[in-house]
Amino acid sequence: MPEITIIPNWEHFIVQICSTLILFFVIRHFAWGPMKEFLRKRQEIVSEEINKAEKIREEAMTLKNDFDVKIKEAQEEARNIIEASKTQAKITHDQIIIEANEEAKQKIAKASLAIEQERKVTYAQLKEDIINITVSSTEKLIKKEIDDKVHEDLFNEFVVEVGGSNE
Secondary structure (H helix, E strand, C coil): CCCCCCCCCHHHHHHHHHHHHHHHHHHHHHHHHHHHHHHHHHHHHHHHHHHHHHHHHHHHHHHHHHHHHHHHHHHHHHHHHHHHHHHHHHHHHHHHHHHHHHHHHHHHHHHHHHHHHHHHHHHHHHHHHHHHHHHHHHHHHHCCCCCHHHHHHHHHHHHHHHCHHHC
16 A cells, blocks of 8 residues: 655645646647637627627517507508498498489379379370260260261360360
C-alpha cells in the first residue's frame, strides 16, 4: 500500500501551477478573442432576431387591427345593403300593388262601360222587339195591312208612351 501524505509535493504543485498558467495564456491568446467575438456576434444575431420578431408581431397586430376594422366596415356595409334592399323591395312591392290596383280599376271601368253599352244595346233591341211584337199584334187585331208611314207613326207613338226617354 502506498504511503499517504498530507503535505503537498512542491515540485508537482509548481509544475501544475505553471502548466495551468501556460494553458491559460495559450487559451487566452488563441481562443479567448475568437470566442469573445463569436459570443458578441451571436448576441447581435439574437438581438436582431428578437427585434425582427417584435417588428413582425407589431406588423401582425397592425394588420389584424386593420382587418378587424375592414371586417366591421364590411359588416356595416352588408347591413346597409340589406336594409337598402329591404327598402327597395318594400317600394317595389307597394308599387306593384298600386299598379295592380290601377289595372284592376281600369279593367273594372272597361267592364262597366262594356256592360253599360251592352245594356243599352239590349235595351234598344228589347224596345225594337216589343215594338215589333206590338205592331204585329196590332196588325193582327185590325187585320189590315199597315203601310210604312202608319207603321212609323205607331212606332214613334209607342216609343213616347212606353218611355223613350229612358235611354
